[in-house]
């Protein structure tokens with residue numbers, strides 16, 4: 203009993219801080235995504251591709267969440283955009299308080315798109331609102347096609363599913379139709395994009411979707 207109560211209180215505190223973060227993003231009309239996946243699905247590669255293609259038209263800023271290292275932030279730094287590494291020191295998710303703690307590093311008046319790369323984990327990041335506009339879940343071909351049915355909460359709360367590494371499809375028994383069907387059963391509103399951060403295939407659809415969200419956010423009253 204006690205354990206359940208503690209967890210509820212943590213989430214309540216998280217939600218009120220998340221709302222404060224959201225207020226800052228809204229006030230500055232910054233479109234914010236919380237990018238989640240298992241370790242190794244290609245979140246950072248997606249970011250590199252996205253920044254490389256959109257940095258001349260959108261002002262992009264990034265938070266990199268990681269258990270221990272600064273490897274991913276170093277990859278993003280090469281593009282000369284604002285990036286902060288949050289090391290969770292073993293915690294397997296980002297929470298709103300960790301995000302709040304680094305927001306002072308950014309000039310949100312000069313930001314169109316803010317990407318928060320969560321710690322690689324499909325379980326508890328789903329329980330922590332960070333203040334984002336949308337959650338983007340990535341799965342990749344080598345991980346197998348059972349992610350939606352194994353981690354339904356992650357898919358229920360997401361707006362987009364990116365199916366990455368489609369260049370490897372021919373070498374696996376990954377069932378694309380099944381993944382899409384399972385994901386849409388959980389959440390019929392999901393946008394699903396098939397992409398390869400290796401070859402670039404399908405990325406234009408993702409970029410168009412992002413441009414559209416940034417435009418909508420900018421036009422919000």
Ligand code: MG
Nearest residue numbers: 245246274319
């Ligand atoms: Mg990464």
Ligand code: ZN
Nearest residue numbers: 293294295326
């Ligand atoms: Zn966790």
